[in-house]
Amino acid sequence: MHNTENKIMFAFSEELDTAFLHDLYGDDLQQAEMVFESSAQQIKTEIVLAQAKFHDGDLQGLKKVIHKMKPLFGYIGINEVMEEFAAFEKICLEEQAAANLEQQFQYILITTQQSLLKAEKELKRLKQFNTQYL
Amino acid sequence: MKYQSIIVEDLQVAAEFLKKFCEKSGVIDVVQHFLNAEDALKFLKDNVVDLIFLDVEMPGASGFELLDQLVYAPQVILTTSKTEYAYNAFQYNVTDYLKKPFTYQRFLEAIQKVSKKSEQASGSSEQDHLFIKSDGKLIRLHNDDILFIESMGDYVKFITPAKKYITHNTIKNLETKVNPQVFMKVHRSYIVNFTKINDIQENVLFINGNMIPISKTHKSGVMQKINII
Numbered sequence: 001m002h003n004t005e006n007k008i009m010f011a012f013s014e015e016l017d018t019a020f021l022h023d024l025y026g027d028d029l030q031q032a033e034m035v036f037e038s039s040a041q042q043i044k045t046e047i048v049l050a051q052a053k054f055h056d057g058d059l060q061g062l063k064k065v066i067h068k069m070k071p072l073f074g075y076i077g078i079n080e081v082m083e084e085f086a087a088f089e090k091i092c093l094e095e096q097a098a099a100n101l102e103q104q105f106q107y108i109l110i111t112t113q114q115s116l117l118k119a120e121k122e123l124k125r126l127k128q129f130n131t132q133y134l
Numbered sequence: 135m136k137y138q139s140i141i142v143e144d145l146q147v148a149a150e151f152l153k154k155f156c157e158k159s160g161v162i163d164v165v166q167h168f169l170n171a172e173d174a175l176k177f178l179k180d181n182v183v184d185l186i187f188l189d190v191e192m193p194g195a196s197g198f199e200l201l202d203q204l205v206y207a208p209q210v211i212l213t214t215s216k217t218e219y220a221y222n223a224f225q226y227n228v229t230d231y232l233k234k235p236f237t238y239q240r241f242l243e244a245i246q247k248v249s250k251k252s253e254q255a256s257g258s259s260e261q262d263h264l265f266i267k268s269d270g271k272l273i274r275l276h277n278d279d280i281l282f283i284e285s286m287g288d289y290v291k292f293i294t295p296a297k298k299y300i301t302h303n304t305i306k307n308l309e310t311k312v313n314p315q316v317f318m319k320v321h322r323s324y325i326v327n328f329t330k331i332n333d334i335q336e337n338v339l340f341i342n343g344n345m346i347p348i349s350k351t352h353k354s355g356v357m358q359k360i361n362i363i
Contacts, residue, residue, distance in 0.1 A: 035150075035151060039147050042147055067191055067216075068191075072145070075151070086215075086216075
């Protein structure tokens, strides 16, 4: 938790892409907190929209929502989910019926929930750190 | 020098992130942020910027559709989460292509490219001629000799009073290469030498008896540029 100047440093959780997050935010942990908060909030909003599109059978609309959500996982250091969303986005373009995507969409929903838990846990840590040390 | 820029991005988080990087760089002023291409186009009809940070997939028109309708050619940095647009990015002669989310280091690299391109452009704008490759030769054409340039698919035709030269190029590419003090795109298929226009009637202009269409999207730009007394 200390750097070479003996300054207390924040270490991102190991379950996230720590190297990427460090590159992305550097020492600006206030920005990290703000982006984690906004990203988590927007993921929550968009996933509701995605569910509505899926239930309406609107695969074009669903594809657009998935595309918009994709980079949000990058901002919170869950890059593998970004790739999973990219793959699902492609499937949405190829498939004709939403019913054929039921299983994949359920997986997307579960992945999103798990990612949100990680993001909120990290946000809590960031808030605590920023309140205490900044 | 500070570059005047706009951000066209439907993802608020990404736009905020980018604004912060611009501020941190000290060389980019973000004049405005638009959530869609249509609003950005309205703004760009009356305002000139040096740089556009442009998302590709947005609600409504895409980033490429916005570029199709621009009457001038500011530098463009595409910001997208897809790598599949690389070919289009090359076709549209964009300055750089940033895949979201990108780091500050990567952002700075893009800004360096903007700066380099800007230096090259300021050099070329002072030029009074250009070289074209035609009939296996490099031919020098003075700006003053060129009446207009017409698209022919993958080729363009340079019309001078004495001769027509056909060369392998596109209007889109030439738009950034010709001297903006002299030339202007008036239609997706035409760039004209502004000093050679004889008259304008509704949506067409005439140069040496040649009738050239002015597209709806370029009309206001043309009217702004001509000196109406």
